[in-house]
Structure formats: structure tokens, C-alpha cells
Amino acid sequence: MTVSEIVDKLNLAVWGGEDGLHRPVTGGYVSDLLSDVMGNASDGDVWITLQTHKNVMAVASLKEVAAVILVKGLAPDDDTLEQSNKENIPLLGTKMETFEVAGKLYELLKK
Amino acid sequence: MTFKFEIEGGNFSKAGNASSAVKKILKQINVPPAIIKRLVVALYEGEVNVVAHARKGWIKVVIEPEEIFVNIEDEGPGIPNIELAMQEGYSTASQKVREMGFGAGMGLPNMKKNADLLNITSQVGKGTNVEIIIFLNQSHK
Numbered sequence: 001m002t003v004s005e006i007v008d009k010l011n012l013a014v015w016g017g018e019d020g021l022h023r024p025v026t027g028g029y030v031s032d033l034l035s036d037v038m039g040n041a042s043d044g045d046v047w048i049t050l051q052t053h054k055n056v057m058a059v060a061s062l063k064e065v066a067a068v069i070l071v072k073g074l075a076p077d078d079d080t081l082e083q084s085n086k087e088n089i090p091l092l093g094t095k096m097e098t099f100e101v102a103g104k105l106y107e108l109l110k111k
Numbered sequence: 112m113t114f115k116f117e118i119e120g121g122n123f124s125k126a127g128n129a130s131s132a133v134k135k136i137l138k139q140i141n142v143p144p145a146i147i148k149r150l151v152v153a154l155y156e157g158e159v160n161v162v163a164h165a166r167k168g169w170i171k172v173v174i175e176p177e178e179i180f181v182n183i184e185d186e187g188p189g190i191p192n193i194e195l196a197m198q199e200g201y202s203t204a205s206q207k208v209r210e211m212g213f214g215a216g217m218g219l220p221n222m223k224k225n226a227d228l229l230n231i232t233s234q235v236g237k238g239t240n241v242e243i244i245i246f247l248n249q250s251h252k
Contacts, residue, residue: 034159035217038152039224051212058127062134062151079124 003067003090013093016084023066028105052076057083071098118161118168126162129170130155149225156218157183181243189235
């Protein structure tokens with residue numbers, strides 16, 4: 001499944017990084033602790049978080065996650081958005097809370 | 112091959128820049144992806160520690176046929192008790208840094224997990240010196 005398909009199926013907003021929407025998704029990771037993501041996320045994961053600052057994109061890029069989903073309608077900081085476009089890592093958004101969007105993503109990916 | 116980078120203490124908007132530059136170099140010279148992944152985790156944690164705690168720091172990466180050697184040196188408060196700092200969950204990070212999702216006390220343990228050799232020396236009031244070695248041929252481990 002690609003990031004683009006997940007955007008469609010979960011009705012997510014695309015804040016930035018459109019050029020990376022074709023990226024394949026192989027899993028998901030949920031955490032708001034950056035070192036936890038550094039230590040435990042895998043490349044190809046969709047990372048779900050409430051953190052909106054630029055370091056999220058630094059970690060996303062170093063770990064080569066497929067995309068980042070910001071929850072609860074949170075908007076990215078300007079420099080976060082800029083970095084998402086520069087790295088071509090889609091920065092997505094939803095009004096859903098973490099529990100709900102993670103559950104829906106899990107259902108999609110386990111098929 | 113030796114590469115050097117500077118780290119600005121306190122500037123979180125640049126945290127990860129050096130790690131990202133090193134990652135690009137390692138990819139270009141075809142270092143195996145599994146090695147790059149481990150090195151990047153250890154290096155990023157080291158870089159963030161300098162940004163979060165020190166005034167300034169320097170990263171030196173030396174690529175040898177058998178290993179990659181990383182030295183992260185800083186001018187900063189130093190670590191009074193390294194054994195304590197190595198414990199998972201122990202952190203002296205500020206509230207502001209914690210709110211950003213750093214400072215969970217996972218940095219040094221992450222470095223240890225991903226390095227083949229990790230050596231930390233520190234002088235309180237002066238700074239900290241971190242050496243990381245990852246062997247390119249994992250059978251040498």
C-alpha cells in the first residue's frame with residue numbers, strides 16, 4: 001500500500017511532502033518521544049504523533065519513515081512543513097485522536 | 112576518510128543536520144544499509160545531547176576499511192555520573208526539551224544498543240567526549 005492510498009482511505013489532509021505520496025508503507029509506529037522513534041521505528045513505517053516541530057522531520061528523514069501523521073487537527077510549524085517538502089516525506093493530518101487513527105491504519109495494513 | 116561537523120548548542124532547528132550529512136556520505140560510498148541505520152541512531156542521539164546540554168560541539172567521523180569511528184566532543188556542563196546517565200529513563204533535560212519529545216532518558220541507551228563500542232569520558236564544567244565504533248565487517252564483533 002502507498003501513502004497516497006492511505007490518505008484516500010483515512011481521509012487525511014496532506015500538509016506537505018506531496019512528492020513522496022507514492023512511497024510504499026510497510027508498517028506503523030506511534031510515539032511522541034523522538035528517541036523512542038529513533039530507536040524503534042522502521043523504515044517504511046507511517047509515524048503517528050502529536051509533535052509538530054521541525055525535529056519530527058529530521059527523525060522522519062533519518063529513519064526513512066514513509067510518512068508522518070499529525071493527530072487531533074494539529075498543524076505543523078512552518079519550518080516542519082518546509083522540511084517535509086524538502087525531504088519529500090509526506091506530512092499528513094487528521095482530526096482523529098491517536099487511538100482512532102492508529103486503529104484504522106492497523107486495520108488497513110493487516111489486510 | 113575524515114569528515115568534521117560543528118554542532119551549535121541550544122539550536123534545535125539544526126539538530127540532526129550533521130547526522131543527515133553523515134548519512135548521505137555513507138550512502139554515497141555504499142556502506143551497507145544495516146550499518147548506516149545503526150550509526151545514524153547513535154550519531155543523532157549524540158548530536159541531540161550536544162544541542163540539549165552543551166554550548167557547542169564537534170563531530171568527527173573517520174571511515175576506515177574495517178570500521179567507522181565517530182568522536183563527539185563538546186564544551187558543556189559534563190556528566191557527573193556516567194553510570195547513572197547510561198540508565199534507561201534517567202535524564203537531566205529541561206522541561207522545554209522534554210515537551211519536544213526529547214529527554215526521555217533513552218539517548219545514551221540507544222547509543223549503546225547501536226554502537227559496537229561506546230566510550231564516554233566527561234569532565235564536570237568542561238565537557239564530554241563520546242567515542243563510537245561500528246565495525247564494517249560484523250564478523251569482527
